[in-house]
Amino acid sequence: MVQEFRDFIAKGNVMDMAVGIIVGAAFTAIVSSLVADLINPVIALFTGGIDFSGWFYALNGESYASLSAAQEAGAPVFAIGNFLMAVINFFIIAFVVFLLVKMVNRIKAAAEAPDDVAPEVETGPSELDVLLEIRDALKR
Template sequence: MLQEFKDFIAKGNVMDMAVGIIIGAAFTAIVKSMVGDLINPFIGLFMGGVDFTNMYAVLSGTVAEGASLDAAREAGAAVFAYGAFIMAVINFLIIAFVVFMLVRYVNKVKEAAEKEEEEVVEDAPEGPTELDLLTEIRDALKKA
């Protein structure tokens, strides 16, 4: 069993996956910052300064008028936090769009690299075939 585990870890796919997870975690932090620090303020500006995260409805319990969502939760009230859900959906859509644009760009770069590779292969001078070489060797041996 230990040998199987060593074989599993030694495979290239596991290392590729680990690198992908690490890069993904770093990318997630960047995208979260972009959404929270750059895009959400513009959304709030266009919505007239409305902060979705503090929109909720009290299902049971008492909460002071105008209290934040955190204050309502700390008071022990059961709240229906629809604003936080709306922000989660907006964040998801933005992150999905950013990932889509990134994948689209990577695919374009990959296609351009493949085209260049195909052009290099097509431009390579054609040499003699294997049959031509064997024929030359045969003829040289006959003359000797």
Template sequence: MLQEFKKFIAKGNVMDMAVGIIIGAAFTAIVQSVVKDLINPFVGLFTGGIDFTNLFVVLDGSEYASLVEAQEAGAAVFAYGSFINAVINFLIIAFVVFLLVKGVNRVKENMAKEEEEVMPGPVGPTQEQLLIEIRDLMARGTTQV
């Protein structure tokens, strides 16, 4: 069983996945910072600083000043404002990731174009030149190619 585990771990796919997970974790911190520190202030500016987290309904009808107070009291709370915040954050994060992926794809395309320009053309006769030579040889009746 230990040998099978070693083979499994040594496979390229597992290592690629591990690297992807580690990079993804580091990337998450960057995306969260972009959303929290750069984008959310603008969203707050446009929405007048509305904080949806304090939008809630206590299911037993009790009154509490804040969501935290209701939760600390152990009340059954329908915290729809937190859900709204989560949806807004998801949309912002999805948009930021879209922009980052779009930028990375653009860089990859530019690198591929540069590599194409650097690569030399085909070496030797072209396909058309070879066909012309074969045609001429056949026209002369020569069977050697």
């Protein structure tokens, strides 16, 4: 079983996947910062100062000053703003992954294309064609 596990780990796909997960985790932090620090303030500017991260609804009917205050009080809440931030994060990540896949496909296509395509040079008739013409001429 240890040998089988070692063979599994030694495969290139497993290492590629591990690198992808690590880079993805770091990328998630960047996207979260992008949404929280750059996109949300712009959205708040256009929506009259609404901060999505503080948008919540307490299910127990009481009002709280902030989402963290409601959570500390143990109130059940719909954290609508957090959900919207997660959706925005998803769309940003999906768009960036789309661009990366598009770029990789373009690079693969360029690598698979032949570098120098030799133009077809028209030459005269082949040797066989000349011999056939001579045969036909001798028959006449």
